[in-house]
Amino acid sequence: MSYLPTILAALIAGAFAYLWFQERKKARKAEARIGKSLRQQKKRLRKEQDRLLNALSDAFFLIGPDGVILFANETTTELVAGRRVAGRNYREVFLDERLNRPIEDSLTSGRGVVHQVVLPQQASPRGIVEKRGETAWVVDVAPLNRNAKKTITRVVIRDITTEHLVEQVRKDFVANASHELRTPLSIINGYLENLVEGDIDNQAMLKRALTVMQKHGERIARIVEDMLVISRLESGEAAALNVSPFLFTECVEEVLDRLEPLIQQQKTKIRFKIEDESLALIGDRFYWTQVFFNLVENALKQNPRRPLTLEIGARFNGEDEVTLWVADNGVGIPGVDLPFIFRRFYRVEKHHSQDSIKGTGLGLSIVKRAVEAHGGTIDVTSVPGQRTAFSIHLPKEALATEEQLLLAAAGDGDGQALVADRENEEGEHA
Incomplete structure (x- = not known):
């Protein structure tokens, strides 16, 4: 009879041990399920992230402290005509120094750098001759952690060729229009100065001066009219014909x-x-x-x-x-x-x-x-x-x-x- 308490205690301890073991087993299974779920979710998020980055029309890539590209979206690969990007130094990928300089400045200084680059036809980042002539790009570089000595740097390269060409056309238009208006205005002003100073003293010369001024005045009016017409056509107003x-x-x-x-x-x-x-x-x-x-x-x-x-x-x-x-x-x-x-x-x-x-x-x-x-x-x-x-x-x-x-x-x-x-x-x- 003296062994009964000991046996009961052992049975109770065994029961508790068994229950603890079962609970621990369940917990490990739950942890495994949670871990698997987290890994799957992380994988899905990574795929979604890659999908979103690959959907960007801009080239997007990450560079390690040593200058090696860790990740690059599909646009980056297209930008360099399909050459391998990830795992290579950025200088091996982008062969033009004008594109590399903003990246180097950011890696050296640890600060963000935004720079516009205009490349001639033969210097495309794709490494091929561009049919459309010169191209324009914005290179946006920034470290992900500015306080860390060694950090990953993200780079975005955007094609702004269309905007660049539109701006060039606008500047050319203003410059040419100014030149076209300056010539007749100078002629009119020249004759007006002669009239004011009294240099034209006979009716024949006066008539000729007035005739020339009238013609050049009509020319100015025609230039302004044509500029308004072409402005309406190019601004989209012509869509409402x-x-x-x-x-x-x-x-x-x-x-x-x-x-x-x-x-x-x-x-x-x-x-x-x-x-x-x-x-x-x-x-x-x-x-x-x-x-x-x-x-x-x-x-x-x-x-x-x-x-x-x-x-x-x-x-x-x-x-x-x-x-x-x-x-x-x-x-x-x-x-x-x-x-x-x-x-x-x-x-x-x-x-x-x-x-x-x-x-x-x-x-x-x-x-x-x-x-x-x-x-x-x-x-x-x-x-x-x-x-x-x-x-x-x-x-x-x-x-x-x-x-x-x-x-x-x-x-x-x-x-x-x-x-x-x-x-x-x-x-x-x-």
């Missing part, structure tokens, strides 16, 4: 009426080659008038010293496209100038006398942007001394139907016939 149907021939006749004095002065012949004189467009007539006015005026002003034949035509290319063109048999455009003639303020003839009033240099830019605003394209071909042709290609959506014309006429309430007689293919307008 004042669309209405109108006859192509009516638009052309309006242009020819406005240019009649210049046509008569140069004894220019106008020849029509219009496949269907009932051809009608649906679009903003103001901009289409600008298009043909600039094309016809450009042909006249580029050929002032020779009898000129100007051809205006239209033809259907199947059911899906129509081509409109303005052609002349003048001096033509040199081949080296053809790729640039739609640029703002670009002129084929660089030598202008002060006594002659030239175009604003914006006309063909307006033409191109107005055509594109209507869903079309424009191209030019030229054989110097033989033929120069500007051809506009429009989709069928830019053509108006007879029903649309009738509805527009009914809305005007003028009761006039919509299809006016025009000269036929062999007709000429002097």
Whole structure:
């Protein structure tokens, strides 16, 4: 009987030990499950992080204290034309010193560095020749822990080429516009000074001075008008076009009426080659008038010293496209100038006398942007001394139907016939 308490104590201790062991076993299993769950969650978070970083349009990578790249997203790999990035020193990856310098400055100083880099065509970070010319990049570098002596550094490289080009175009536009306005203003001021000082003492000289000032004043007004038009076209305001149907021939006749004095002065012949004189467009007539006015005026002003034949035509290319063109048999455009003639303020003839009033240099830019605003394209071909042709290609959506014309006429309430007689293919307008 004296052993009973001992046996009971042993049994109780064993029971407690067994329960503790079972609980400990459960706890270890729970810990294992939690650990596994945490590892899986960490893995999922890492995948999600990589997915988000790879979705960035910017190059993003991490650099260790020794300059070795620890992580790089897919954009970084694309940036260097698929070359291996992770595990290599950044200097081995980016071969241009202008890209490496901001990274080196940050690693050395331990501070954040943001620097804009402009690279010429042959110095792309991709290590290949860029078709688009010079490129621009923002390199943003910063240590993850600025207080630590050795820390990981993150680098973001962003392509800002489009913004850079837009800014360059803006600067060029302002500079060119200032130059174009300065010339006529200087001429006007010169004559005004002579008038104020009394240097013009006869009626003939006075009349000439006033005539020159008037012409240059008109030139300033034309430059400002063209700048406003091209500004509207480039700012997106042209997206809200004042669309209405109108006859192509009516638009052309309006242009020819406005240019009649210049046509008569140069004894220019106008020849029509219009496949269907009932051809009608649906679009903003103001901009289409600008298009043909600039094309016809450009042909006249580029050929002032020779009898000129100007051809205006239209033809259907199947059911899906129509081509409109303005052609002349003048001096033509040199081949080296053809790729640039739609640029703002670009002129084929660089030598202008002060006594002659030239175009604003914006006309063909307006033409191109107005055509594109209507869903079309424009191209030019030229054989110097033989033929120069500007051809506009429009989709069928830019053509108006007879029903649309009738509805527009009914809305005007003028009761006039919509299809006016025009000269036929062999007709000429002097």
